[in-house]
Amino acid sequence: MKDIFKLFLVSLLTTAMFPIFSDDHMESAAFFPVEFYHGCEFSRGKDVADLEDPIEDWNEFEDESGNDSYSAWVLTPIFHSNVNFNGETAIWMGTWNSWSDMGSELNNYFSNGISEAEGFNKVWDCANHSLTALNVVRSNPNPNTEGGVLSFSSCTINEGKNLNDLIEADAKWNSFSDSAGFTGGVYRLFPTAGIMEEDDDKDFWQMTAVSSLEAWGANAQKFVNNNGGVVQATIYGEVVSCEDQEIYQASNKRRAADN
Numbered sequence: 001m002k003d004i005f006k007l008f009l010v011s012l013l014t015t016a017m018f019p020i021f022s023d024d025h026m027e028s029a030a031f032f033p034v035e036f037y038h039g040c041e042f043s044r045g046k047d048v049a050d051l052e053d054p055i056e057d058w059n060e061f062e063d064e065s066g067n068d069s070y071s072a073w074v075l076t077p078i079f080h081s082n083v084n085f086n087g088e089t090a091i092w093m094g095t096w097n098s099w100s101d102m103g104s105e106l107n108n109y110f111s112n113g114i115s116e117a118e119g120f121n122k123v124w125d126c127a128n129h130s131l132t133a134l135n136v137v138r139s140n141p142n143p144n145t146e147g148g149v150l151s152f153s154s155c156t157i158n159e160g161k162n163l164n165d166l167i168e169a170d171a172k173w174n175s176f177s178d179s180a181g182f183t184g185g186v187y188r189l190f191p192t193a194g195i196m197e198e199d200d201d202k203d204f205w206q207m208t209a210v211s212s213l214e215a216w217g218a219n220a221q222k223f224v225n226n227n228g229g230v231v232q233a234t235i236y237g238e239v240v241s242c243e244d245q246e247i248y249q250a251s252n253k254r255r256a257a258d259n
Contacts, residue, residue, distance in 0.1 A: 031133040033102045034189060037092035039127035046123050048076060048090045054119030055253050061116045065108050068257035069101035070094055075150065075248040078213075091248070092126070095134065097256055132189040132205070137170050138177060140185030140209055147251045148184075149216045150209050154202045155188075155242040165239045172235045180226040182219050184210035206242055209250075216247070 042050070051074060062070065075091040096102040109117070157166060189205040210216045223229070236242075 031135055031190070032095060032097070033099055033192075034093065034095045034132045034134045036130045036132070037126040037128070038130065040090060040092070040124045041127075042124045043122065048074065050123045051090070051120070054116065054123060057119050058113070058116045059254055061109075061113055062105075062254065065105075065112070067105045067108065069097040070105055070254060071252070071256045072254040073147065073250040073252055075250050077246070077248055078149070079245075079247040090124075093250070094254075095256075128194065130194040131192045133192050135188045135190065136185070137188060137206075138174050138184075138186035140183075145252065145255065147249065148209055148211045149213055149247060150207055150250050151216075151245055151247045152189075153206045153242040153245045155206050155240050156201065156203050157240050158238060161239045169235050169239045173232070176226075176228075176231050176235070180222045180228065182222060183215050184208055184219065203240075213249075 042048075055074075062068075072092065072094040075093055077089055096105065157163070185208070187207045187209065189207055191202065191204070195202075210219060
């Protein structure tokens with residue numbers, strides 16, 4: 001399946017999806033561009049708090065450029081392996097309202113935002129810049145505009161199964177989620193460009209988004225109370241295999257304008 005998903009989706013996964021995460025802009029298209037800067041190392045003596053000054057300068061640049069299609073978050077780890085929890089590890093996640101907006105705004109940034117980029121480079125050095133394509137599995141009707149909690153799992157569609165099988169399973173899971181009272185949204189991020197070699201065998205990343213740690217814990221309790229593990233295995237077990245769940249706190253740094 002992996003070769004199917006690694007087509008460049010521009011030619012073809014909540015403002016856009018976000019804030020954490022609404023779906024006002026998801027009606028007219030199935031996939032939206034989401035970028036990640038990851039593998040970031042902070043300069044000596046710097047940590048995630050030192051990103052605030054370059055973020056302020058960058059926001060001014062975006063406003064002056066009339067770029068109103070981009071939303072951004074800084075993700076810091078809650079449950080994750082091999083990370084430092086003292087503010088020295090973070091991921092940048094950003095999304096555009098459309099692929100055409102992505103192209104025009106990236107062109108402007110790389111052409112005219114050199115000083116703003118240098119402001120970030122003084123704080124951290126990010127080894128990886130990846131582009132994914134986002135698809136909504138379950139929308140979030142009550143997003144948190146300031147941030148939230150995101151979880152990611154890497155997934156592979158099982159041999160002999162395809163996206164149609166996955167969509168059929170999603171309908172069953174959404175029905176169960178309604179009955180169990182789960183909050184938040186569920187999304188899939190399909191690899192598009194700049195994907196790390198060790199992730200080459202992944203078909204997609206499953207992402208869930210809730211408004212807070214309290215909401216995440218409440219969902220976990222509902223999952224246990226409603227035998228969610230058994231239901232999940234019954235619905236998805238033959239269709240897809242997922243592993244390595246990681247959970248992050250997301251802090252919103254820019255919000256796209258409503259369309």
